[in-house]
Amino acid sequence: MKLSQQDTTHLQAILQTAKICGIEKIIIEDGFVRGLHEARACVIISDHNVPKLPQKVGLSRLNSLRDRLALFDKQDPVIEARETERGEIAALDISAGRSRVSFRCTSTVLIKAPKVVNDEVAHEVYVEKGELTRILSALRVMSAKKVQLTIRANKVVTINLADDTNDAFTTDLEQPASGEPSDTSVSYYSGEVFSSVLTAVNAETSGNSVYVTLAVGEAGTIRTSIGGHSVIIMPLVGEDEEEE
Secondary structure: OEOOHHHHHHHHHHHHHHHHHOOOOEEEEOOEEEEEOOOOOEEEEEOOOOOOOOOEEEEOOHHHHHHHHHOOOOOOOEEEEEOOOOOEOOEEEEEEOOEEEEEEOEOHHHOOOOOOOOOOEEEEEEEEHHHHHHHHHHHHHHOOOEEEEEEOOOOOEEEEEEOOOOOEEEEEOOOOOOOOOOOOEEEEEEHHHHHHHHHHHHHHOOOOOOEEEEEEEOOOOEEEEEOOEEEEEOOOOOOOOOOO
């Protein structure tokens, strides 16, 4: 089956979102795309602009797939999905003009990707775009491997970053979090994933919007979207820092 040009465009957009999230393996099935960061730092679960495929497909080595599609970036590539009797697409044949390149797909059973992340939203956090730009710059300057997000019982939101010598950058957000008062919650996230995802979100946020809104779950997940695709930044587990 040949993908329509629109479905090819949708696939390329999904691949770009996965790159931003640091995800190298995805499953497209039943109108959904889902993928999990290797270190469980981020998840994609989306039904937005998912290519219409005749069978489910597992795609790994996404960097290679992006590179092969880029071979035809001056043309509109045609993608043909090779179907199989086992109900999964075996390969994608990408062509333009008289040139063709193939990409072998991966069995979906070999790809770990959740269908749902159960974490009820507890707070909305409002980050002024200037604040977010400063936080993202601090992440680069500090070379911070982790981001600490603290939501206190009085709803004050604090971001803490530290470098390898424990020099710290700290900022209290201008706006309090929404939600019912609760005990102070502290969550940690991959600095690399937080920076990449929030840089994209900041760039996509309408110029008329002063704030970027992040939905924070009871267990610390951060829900947002990139290119219309639902993205979930997962909290790091097993953190034993005592600082709040």
